[in-house]
Amino acid sequence: MTKKRKSRGRSKGGKGRSDLVQCSNCGTLVPKDKAKKLTTRVGLVEPMLARELRAQGAYIATSRTLKHYCVSCAVHFGLVKVRAKDERRFR
Ligand SMILES: [Zn+2]
Secondary structure, rough: OOOOOOOOOOOOOOOOOOEEOOOOOOEEEEEEOOOOOEEEEEEOHHHHHHHHHHHHHOOOOOOEEEEOOOOOOOOOOOOOOOOOOOOOOOO
């Protein structure tokens, strides 16, 4: 059978069904191994102020937020790009 992608668009491998996660943007349900994961650090203090405080030796805590995106939202936000046909097989 011809294959479009080596991994079939997922990082599942030979294991069976995987859990579903909700897309952070559109809310659609996507398998966890197909969704694009994005970790961002969000500070409570504004960046300019945080830098000044850090220079004076203060510790500024940041919280880590984890987001899952479905493929179409990931493409829309530029997390992944559309690749040429012969380029898709790798990675
Ligand atoms: Zn989405």
